[in-house]
Each structure stands twice: as structure tokens, then as C-alpha cells.
Amino acid sequence: MTTPAYDFDTRLERSGTWSLKWEKYAGRDIIPMWVADMDFRSPPEVIAMLRSRVEHGVFGYIEPGPELAEAIIGRLQESYGWSPAPEHFVWLPGLVSGLNIVCRAIGEPGDDVLTGVPIYPPFLSAPVNAQRRCVHVPLLEDGGRWTFPAGALDEAVGERSRLFLLCNPHNPVGRVYDKRELEALAEVSLRRNLVICSDEIHCGLVLDEDKRHVPFASLSPEIAARTITLMAASKTFNLPGLGSAFAIIPDRTLRARVNAVMKGIVHRPMTVGLWATLAAYRDGEPWRRALVARLRDNRDLVAARVATWRGFRMSPVEGTYLAWLDLRETGRDRWIEAFEAGGVGLYDGADFGTPGFLRLNFACPKALLVEALDRMERVIRG
Numbered sequence: 546m547t548t549p550a551y552d553f554d555t556r557l558e559r560s561g562t563w564s565l566k567w568e569k570y571a572g573r574d575i576i577p578m579w580v581a582d583m584d585f586r587s588p589p590e591v592i593a594m595l596r597s598r599v600e601h602g603v604f605g606y607i608e609p610g611p612e613l614a615e616a617i618i619g620r621l622q623e624s625y626g627w628s629p630a631p632e633h634f635v636w637l638p639g640l641v642s643g644l645n646i647v648c649r650a651i652g653e654p655g656d657d658v659l660t661g662v663p664i665y666p667p668f669l670s671a672p673v674n675a676q677r678r679c680v681h682v683p684l685l686e687d688g689g690r691w692t693f694p695a696g697a698l699d700e701a702v703g704e705r706s707r708l709f710l711l712c713n714p715h716n717p718v719g720r721v722y723d724k725r726e727l728e729a730l731a732e733v734s735l736r737r738n739l740v741i742c743s744d745e746i747h748c749g750l751v752l753d754e755d756k757r758h759v760p761f762a763s764l765s766p767e768i769a770a771r772t773i774t775l776m777a778a779s780k781t782f783n784l785p786g787l788g789s790a791f792a793i794i795p796d797r798t799l800r801a802r803v804n805a806v807m808k809g810i811v812h813r814p815m816t817v818g819l820w821a822t823l824a825a826y827r828d829g830e831p832w833r834r835a836l837v838a839r840l841r842d843n844r845d846l847v848a849a850r851v852a853t854w855r856g857f858r859m860s861p862v863e864g865t866y867l868a869w870l871d872l873r874e875t876g877r878d879r880w881i882e883a884f885e886a887g888g889v890g891l892y893d894g895a896d897f898g899t900p901g902f903l904r905l906n907f908a909c910p911k912a913l914l915v916e917a918l919d920r921m922e923r924v925i926r927g
């Protein structure tokens with residue numbers, strides 16, 4: 546199959562569009578590489594779908610038609626050999642909402658919620674928001690490569706542990722967990738009677754050609770029965786401002802608990818978000834493949850530059866568009882401030898539960914990425 550040409554090179558002006566990423570540094574010459582959205586336009590098929598709905602001009606209440614779940618299931622089947630049933634879907638306005646809802650739906654206040662650290666910050670705050678205790682399970686790092694040791698999960702389980710929040714692919718360490726690693730985590734979850742909430746928002750962004758995303762719920766029927774999978778088109782197709790996501794919950798009792806927490810409080814996703822989701826899953830695959838090839842190039846570019854910076858280490862990014870940089874051996878701290886002063890805005894590892902690290906979002910046109918890396922290098926060379 547030949548890949549159609551898509552434009553991932555044009556530098557888009559995002560200031561004045563209420564962009565969270567760019568407005569943080571409004572009026573300052575700082576290239577923002579912190580929050581996880583991309584400086585690329587969405588696929589033409591998604592934009593065409595939105596344009597046609599806007600032209601229609603009526604934005605009343607909607608109930609998603611069966612073709613939406615069908616398009617998603619078709620893509621999941623083709624990509625992962627996994628076919629959840631349409632009635633397992635629960636529509637959500639976002640995955641952070643999903644994490645917070647699940648933390649309220651499982652167990653009781655005072656119970657433990659476990660998660661592997663470092664981790665995307667809402668995994669740390671959602672249990673606390675729900676009056677649960679967040680138990681940090683440290684990931685293991687060996688030469689910059691991170692793993693999730695099942696033994697550490699097992700050891701962290703206590704009397705009041707009910708829920709395990711998994712992130713796969715893992716933001717920020719870039720791991721795409723393989724089937725064997727996931728099976729080990731599944732074995733602990735079954736034996737210790739944990740419900741698993743598996744955030745798979747980055748699953749369309751597997752960069753290594755020899756890696757494949759494995760949905761946690763696809764491991765076995767027993768695991769599916771205790772897993773709440775959170776997914777969205779938003780990360781892969783750059784739609785996070787359209788507020789649309791979904792949970793897949795095969796077990797009727799778990800689904801009822803989640804729906805009960807949401808009742809009367811959580812609005813169904815916005816119409817435009819659902820239409821964009823349909824177009825993305827149904828028609829967006831050629832664009833996604835082209836995007837992944839570009840992100841792979843960008844990742845390699847960042848890795849090659851970081852390798853020349855003394856004391857800096859970058860973990861292999863198997864998936865996501867986020868580089869996780871270890872700065873502990875530089876012998877300096879306050880790097881965030883130094884890079885901002887030098888014109889690059891990054892995300893502090895302390896927010897992910899591990900000070901001494903930085904997260905860099907490389908999903909932008911190559912010229913902008915090179916400019917940001919040049920600026921960082923000037924700061925490092927002092």
C-alpha cells in the first residue's frame with residue numbers, strides 16, 4: 546500500500562486559538578513541548594466530517610448511532626484481534642474523567658488504588674479525589690529501559706487494595722508492554738482480586754515496527770471480566786479539545802457501577818467529538834500510519850541529539866510521542882527554569898512522581914523540533 550502524502554511540515558500558528566499548550570507562554574519566545582497534543586492538523590477525513598456537520602448547522606442532542614461502536618470494534622479487531630461487544634461501550638467526555646469516575650465506582654473511600662510510577666499525573670490525583678489512597682508501585686529502570694515488575698505489584702497489594710490503574714503504552718516512560726509482561730500483571734490481578742482500569746489512549750502510537758499493542762482485556766475472558774478499558778481517538782488523531790472518549794466494560798456489574806457514578810453528572814460527549822471519532826476510526830488509518838512514520842523520525846532525531854548531551858539519558862520510546870529524559874547525572878537541578886529561560890517549555894518529572902526527569906513532546910514539525918533542540922543544547926553547553 547502506498548502512503549498518501551500528508552503535511553506534517555507546515556508550522557501552524559496556534560496562538561490566538563485558546564491552545565492550552567501555546568497560551569501558557571503567550572507573549573514569550575518559548576517553544577511549548579509540555580502538554581500532550583500535537584502541532585499537526587487532524588486527518589483530512591476528520592476535518593471533512595466536521596465541516597459537513599458544521600454546514601448542516603443544527604447542534605441538538607444526539608444519541609450515537611450503532612455505526613460508531615461498529616467502526617471502533619472493526620478497527621480494534623483489525624489492529625489487535627479484539628472484538629468487544631457494542632453493549633460494553635460507555636461514552637465519556639475524556640479519559641481523565643474516566644479515571645476519576647472509575648476510582649469512585651470501585652471500592653469504598655479509604656481503599657487503596659495502585660499504580661506504576663512514574664505516571665501521567667491524573668493517575669496520582671484521581672484516587673485522592675475519590676478519597677482513596679494512591680499506592681505508588683515503582684517501575685524498575687535498567688539502563689534507561691523501564692519495566693513493570695509484577696512482583697512489585699504483588700508486594701504492594703494490601704487488605705484494602707481494590708483497583709489497579711495501568712497505563713499501556715505507558716506515559717511517560719514510552720513502554721509498549723509485551724504480552725508476557727501483561728500476563729504477569731494479569732496473574733497478580735486475578736490472584737489478588739483487583740479490578741484493572743487500563744488506560745490505552747496511546748495505543749495507536751506504537752512507534753517500533755516490531756512491537757504490537759496488546760489490549761489488557763484481550764488476554765483472557767477472566768481478565769476481560771475485571772477490566773475497564775479506557776480509549777479515545779483523541780491522542781492519535783489530535784482531537785483532545787473535542788471531548789470524546791469511551792470505556793469498554795464487558796462485566797455487567799462493573800458497567801452498572803460506572804454508570805451509577807456518572808448518572809446526572811457526566812454529560813455524554815459532544816456531538817462534534819463523536820462525529821470526529823467515527824471518521825478517525827473508520828477512515829483515518831492511512832493518515833495514522835503516516836503520522837507514526839513521522840513520529841518515529843522525530844523520536845530518532847531527539848534520541849540522537851540527547852545522546853550527545855553529557856549526563857542526559859533518554860529512555861527508548863517504543864510508543865507515544867513523549868521522550869522521558871533522565872537528568873539525575875547532570876549534577877544540576879532546576880533544568881525546567883533553565884530551559885524556559887533558553888526558550889523551551891518542558892514538563893517536570895516531579896509531577897509524574899519522579900523528580901530529576903523531564904518529559905519532552907516531539908509531535909511537531911521537524912523544523913520546530915530542531916529549533917527547540919538547538920535551544921536546549923545552547924542551555925546545556927552554557
Ligand SMILES: Cc1ncc(COP(=O)(O)O)c(C=O)c1O
Binds near residue numbers: 716
Ligand atoms: C495516559 C493518558 N491518559 C489520559 C490523557 C488525557 O485524556 P483526556 O484528554 O481524554 O482527558 C492523557 C493525555 O496526555 C494521557 O497521556
